[in-house]
Amino acid sequence: MEMKLNLRTSVPLLLLAVLALVPLYATFAQQPFYLTLFGRIVVFAIAAVSLDLILGYGGMVSFGHALYLGLGAYVVGILSYHGVDNGFVHLGVTLLLCALVGAVTGLLSLRTTGIAFIMITLAFAQMFYFLAVSLKQYGGDDGLPVAAGSRFGSVSLDDPAVLYYAAFAVLCLCVWGGRRMVDARFGMVIRGSRQNDRRMRALGYPTLRYKLVAYIISAMVCGVAGMLYANLTHFVSPAYMAWTASGELIVMVVLGGLGSFFGPVLGSAAMLLIEEWLKGMTEHWMIIFGPLIVVAVLVSRRGLYGLLGDVQVRLSRRARPVEGKA
Numbered sequence: 001m002e003m004k005l006n007l008r009t010s011v012p013l014l015l016l017a018v019l020a021l022v023p024l025y026a027t028f029a030q031q032p033f034y035l036t037l038f039g040r041i042v043v044f045a046i047a048a049v050s051l052d053l054i055l056g057y058g059g060m061v062s063f064g065h066a067l068y069l070g071l072g073a074y075v076v077g078i079l080s081y082h083g084v085d086n087g088f089v090h091l092g093v094t095l096l097l098c099a100l101v102g103a104v105t106g107l108l109s110l111r112t113t114g115i116a117f118i119m120i121t122l123a124f125a126q127m128f129y130f131l132a133v134s135l136k137q138y139g140g141d142d143g144l145p146v147a148a149g150s151r152f153g154s155v156s157l158d159d160p161a162v163l164y165y166a167a168f169a170v171l172c173l174c175v176w177g178g179r180r181m182v183d184a185r186f187g188m189v190i191r192g193s194r195q196n197d198r199r200m201r202a203l204g205y206p207t208l209r210y211k212l213v214a215y216i217i218s219a220m221v222c223g224v225a226g227m228l229y230a231n232l233t234h235f236v237s238p239a240y241m242a243w244t245a246s247g248e249l250i251v252m253v254v255l256g257g258l259g260s261f262f263g264p265v266l267g268s269a270a271m272l273l274i275e276e277w278l279k280g281m282t283e284h285w286m287i288i289f290g291p292l293i294v295v296a297v298l299v300s301r302r303g304l305y306g307l308l309g310d311v312q313v314r315l316s317r318r319a320r321p322v323e324g325k326a
Helices: 007-028 033-055 066-081 087-109 114-134 160-183 185-202 207-233 243-256 262-279 285-299 303-325
Strands: none
Touching: 007 033, 007 160, 007 262, 007 303, 033 066, 033 160, 033 207, 033 243, 033 262, 066 087, 066 114, 066 207, 066 243, 087 114, 087 207, 114 243, 160 185, 160 207, 160 262, 185 207, 243 262, 243 285, 243 303, 262 285, 262 303, 285 303
């Protein structure tokens, strides 16, 4: 009998099902903490999925991707500070600002590769980080409380359950849309450019244009994650766009599996759940957390999503002799 179970499909779908049921469980168990914890997982999964588009599929190692997470958060914080709580305005300004900054940084950084690309993206992120620190009117280094959440008509993201399901819907849309995108001609060019950019250009594909579009899309999606994060925490801080935040996003993508949109979701869930578990054990949790991440990456070079594929292959091989005896 042929094995029908596909772990690389069933496990991520099971995770999405669990994420969808979190608000119901939190309400039933009267534990609103779970909404906040899993809300963070969903929001950072969105940001990690956006990074995977350029890192996993395009080979563009952006060490400043948290810049767009911070920009989206500050749009909500600053507009809310001035009494604007219209969610459509928040979303529109977030998308426009992230697209503009992404276009400028992309045009400059995508003309380089390797360490130069990494350093340029890092430099832009740090530039905006110190800009946020210098804005004393908006809290400076101390950050800025969000006075009111984004409102879309009669629907307010101040409601934790509404915010959670809004973020979950965005995550599902990103995974589905990203998968469709990379399976189309656009994705073929991006992946081909990662393998051999010169050959793709020789075939007549304007690879810089394709990579720039991917970079801008990635920036806009990460900005939406930042907008949701500001509504989740009711606070914005320059730390959201620090280089350490960009490093955390890279770890989530690598831990989950590069070049697989389900991978960053797994990586985000694993990293934040382990972090929360260790925080409850010791205040020196980072000393344990670091080696755990190293071991996880060494055990499966292709991340958790790749590990599911390896387990699938082993289970299939074990099932074959049984079929022969039958």
